Amino acid sequence: MDAARSPGSLVCVGLGMTLGAHLGPLARSHIEQADVVFAALSDGVVELWLNRMHADVRSLQPYYREGSSRMDTYWNMVGAMLAEVRAGKRVCGVFYGHPGVFAWVPHKAIEMARDEGYHAHMEPGVSAEDCLYADLGIDPGAYGCQHFEASQLLFYQRRLDPTAYLVLWQVGVVGDQSMTRFSTNAAYRQVLVDVLARDYPLDHEVIIYRAATLPIERPRIERIVLGALAQAKIGMAETVVIPPARPMQADPEILARLDALDRAVGMAS
Amino acid sequence: MLDVIDFMERMGGDAQLSQASPDELATALADSEVTPEQRAALLARDAERLGKLVGTPPVCIMVAPPGPPGTGPSPMQPAVPPPPPEEGGEEEAPTDCAEHDGAAEGPSHRREPLSA
Numbered sequence: 001m002d003a004a005r006s007p008g009s010l011v012c013v014g015l016g017m018t019l020g021a022h023l024g025p026l027a028r029s030h031i032e033q034a035d036v037v038f039a040a041l042s043d044g045v046v047e048l049w050l051n052r053m054h055a056d057v058r059s060l061q062p063y064y065r066e067g068s069s070r071m072d073t074y075w076n077m078v079g080a081m082l083a084e085v086r087a088g089k090r091v092c093g094v095f096y097g098h099p100g101v102f103a104w105v106p107h108k109a110i111e112m113a114r115d116e117g118y119h120a121h122m123e124p125g126v127s128a129e130d131c132l133y134a135d136l137g138i139d140p141g142a143y144g145c146q147h148f149e150a151s152q153l154l155f156y157q158r159r160l161d162p163t164a165y166l167v168l169w170q171v172g173v174v175g176d177q178s179m180t181r182f183s184t185n186a187a188y189r190q191v192l193v194d195v196l197a198r199d200y201p202l203d204h205e206v207i208i209y210r211a212a213t214l215p216i217e218r219p220r221i222e223r224i225v226l227g228a229l230a231q232a233k234i235g236m237a238e239t240v241v242i243p244p245a246r247p248m249q250a251d252p253e254i255l256a257r258l259d260a261l262d263r264a265v266g267m268a269s
Numbered sequence: 270m271l272d273v274i275d276f277m278e279r280m281g282g283d284a285q286l287s288q289a290s291p292d293e294l295a296t297a298l299a300d301s302e303v304t305p306e307q308r309a310a311l312l313a314r315d316a317e318r319l320g321k322l323v324g325t326p327p328v329c330i331m332v333a334p335p336g337p338p339g340t341g342p343s344p345m346q347p348a349v350p351p352p353p354p355e356e357g358g359e360e361e362a363p364t365d366c367a368e369h370d371g372a373a374e375g376p377s378h379r380r381e382p383l384s385a
Contacts, residue, residue: 020281044325045316049274064329071334095331102333151335170332179334215281216314236330 008085010113011092012099012106014125017211019046022126027094028053030123034092036084040077040105042096043213050094057094060105070179078109085118096213098127102149102169128239129167131211135219136241138165143244150174150240153195162199162245168192172236182236190230200245202227207241208234271301273311273323 011030016022031037031053040060041047051057063076084091093099099106100122113120129147133140144164150171152158160166168174173181175188193202203225210220224232229240271279276298280286286297291312298308310319 018281020278021287022281040331041328042330043316043320044328045274045277045320045323047328048323048325049278052274061326061329070332074331103331104333105331149333149335155335170335173332179332182329214316214319215277215287216311216319217316218314236332 007090008088008113008118009090010081010085010109010118010120011123012095012110012121013092013123014095014097014099014127015041015046015050016126017042017097017128017131017213018126018217019043019049019214021215024123024125027123027125030092031094033090035089037092037094038077038081038084039094040096041094045214046096054092067180074105074108077105078112081109082112082116085113085120086116095125098125098130100124101127101129128211131219132167132209132239132241135211135221136207136209138241140165143248150192151176154191160196160199163248164244166242168240168242170236171240172234172238186230189232189234193226193230196226196229196242200226200242204245205243207243208232209239209241210235210237271303273301273303273307273319276301276303276311 011034013027013030014022015027016024031050034054035056037050037054037057038060039047039050039057041050047057047059047061058080060077060080063073063080064070065073081091081093093106093109095103095106097103106122110120110122132138138145144161145167146161146164147167147169148158150168151174153160153168154175155177171189171192173184174192175184205223206226206229208220208222208224212219220238222232226242234240280289280297286294289297294312295308298311303311304322307319307322310316310322
């Protein structure tokens with residue numbers, strides 16, 4: 001089939017985090033104008049809301065199966081969307097938050113659709129990260145901000161900068177190598193604490209955060225010390241934010257170079 | 270007249286209603302078709318109760334693999350599509366996430382949004 005001439009197309013959009021608050025006009029238009037809508041959302045109530053925007057909304061929830069790898073589930077989700085693209089449909093994948101942030105399925109589906117010659121693209125949405133900055137009053141420009149998938153800190157040797165904010169995602173399943181579990185227990189979180197303790201004191205403040213998904217909710221903002229993180233109640237929705245533990249150190253050598261440049265261009269420092 | 274989904278859509282997008290006090294919320298709900306039980310859940314800001322009242326099933330959440338795009342869940346496993354199902358095999362019924370082993374802290378009635 002000459003996919004380049006096919007009308008089939010794929011767009012992945014984000015609904016944002018909070019029902020009714022974050023959906024942008026362009027994303028809504030893509031939903032309304034699609035032939036088929038696939039949905040992977042944050043909340044069953046939000047899915048009911050989406051069902052009112054289009055007559056053919058197909059939930060991706062049934063692809064989850066007990067004991068099977070999430071990666072198999074995700075491949076099946078990608079396959080379901082691409083089958084409709086190949087059938088010449090205008091397909092819209094709707095995901096909670098931002099469709100491209102910590103979301104493997106939309107990226108893979110777009111990549112494969114493009115490889116097959118179909119038009120495919122992504123529209124951004126309001127992510128949990130965006131909500132986090134507003135709810136916690138953090139400006140990532142102030143000290144810098146590092147983001148890591150929590151298990152990545154355990155599986156790989158990463159370098160942390162304790163003078164900047166650290167945001168850890170998916171702490172609720174930290175350390176799961178099987179991709180089949182919905183939670184990991186305190187012992188796994190203790191491994192995370194031990195890794196973090198290489199750079200942060202155990203009495204350093206950490207913030208457990210969860211954005212609101214319904215407008216009646218308030219975000220969860222709970223401040224504890226790092227040493228208590230393993231025993232804290234942390235689900236898959238929660239994000240852990242670690243404020244800077246040390247002040248930034250000036251770099252005299254680089255500052256001297258910049259001063260010399262300033263003098264060379266006739267600027268007083 | 271607004272039902273509970275319409276009401277929350279309006280609430281999410283209305284500057285005043287999104288910040289309403291319990292009394293203001295109760296006044297706004299009086300002009301809606303939201304049932305008394307749903308009103309109680311809304312006023313209590315009890316999202317889990319509300320989900321049960323409107324009959325939504327438990328929701329699983331997407332968890333990104335902890336590696337760069339194209340890699341599997343662990344550093345040594347590449348991401349490859351699963352084999353196709355055997356022909357004639359019986360279709361396995363989807364399983365409720367909340368019944369999954371070790372789901373005590375995981376998927377509840379509501380999905381748990383992550384990052385995104």
